[in-house]
């Protein structure tokens with residue numbers, strides 16, 4: 001294929017790190033998914049932009065992966081290029097006035113690294129996502145939230161690649177919704193504003209939030225977090241439990257006994273098993289309650305029309 005040859009030549013000439021025909025399962029937390037034609041691991045903003053310019057100019061299909069913690073990849077994989085951003089990480093301090101720490105963070109930085117970096121300087125904020133294997137880019141795109149707090153609360157500016165250009169936006173309230181940041185494009189970095197927080201308070205929150213997570217979620221198992229968004233009326237997990245699917249298994253995928261909105265890979269589960277479970281839960285909940293469950297998890301290489309309607 002001509003475009004693959006051209007792409008390989010480009011990566012080699014630029015000295016970019018990439019892999020051919022790479023299985024994507026290891027890059028997701030549920031450990032499921034077939035190969036992508038190419039995976040590239042940009043280490044800087046410049047590498048990311050150069051790669052995107054190349055892919056977009058040639059209309060090569062591509063997809064961005066952060067921590068892969070809310071992602072289901074098809075068993076057949078993805079016929080295109082994945083950009084895995086976990087090597088594009090780090091932050092620098094913009095201002096610190098004793099009340100608020102403003103830092104510029106690259107989007108591939110893990111949430112735990114942000115928590116640790118801010119904590120050393122006496123600032124908090126992201127403890128609600130402690131232990132969640134997400135990157136900042138993924139947390140912004142999904143407006144990740146827990147315990148009544150969302151990522152949106154700490155984001156001041158977002159640097160985005162969209163339509164061959166880099167722009168910086170100051171998000172307004174309208175740009176954020178439940179589990180989504182609506183401004184399109186690939187997030188390169190963001191400016192976060194984090195409040196001064198007493199070390200004992202940070203410790204208390206980390207302990208408290210983690211304990212609540214551990215008690216209610218299958219944190220030690222292979223999952224992609226919540227399968228469905230909560231509908232306005234109630235919790236998706238409670239509805240799935242009501243229709244008797246807690247612990248239900250298809251192949252090696254199972255609806256968690258601990259939390260029915262989580263699907264667990266028991267080992268070598270296929271994406272197809274997970275999709276059947278998602279479809280079953282959606283159908284049963286609709287039949288019983290006339291409530292549509294909308295997937296929170298994102299799909300790659302999967303025709304998700306059946307799951308989203």
Ligand SMILES: Cc1cc2nc3c(=O)[nH]c(=O)nc-3n(C[C@H](O)[C@H](O)[C@H](O)COP(=O)(O)OP(=O)(O)OC[C@H]3O[C@@H](n4cnc5c(N)ncnc54)[C@H](O)[C@@H]3O)c2cc1C
Pocket residue numbers: 029063064065066067068069070071085107108129132133134135136137138139140141142143144145146185186187188219223224225226298
């Ligand atoms: C154990 C566990 C616990 C979890 N707990 C929570 C929780 O409490 N609250 C919650 O909201 N979620 C939770 N999740 C789900 C998940 O962690 C979040 O949705 C998280 O925000 C995804 O981040 P990520 O970097 O892993 O993104 P990925 O899974 O890699 O990607 C998710 C989506 O974001 C896009 N994306 C990723 N990076 C970028 C970027 N730089 N620019 C543009 N788009 C991008 C991807 O293309 C994809 O569409 C949990 C998951 C696990 C496994």
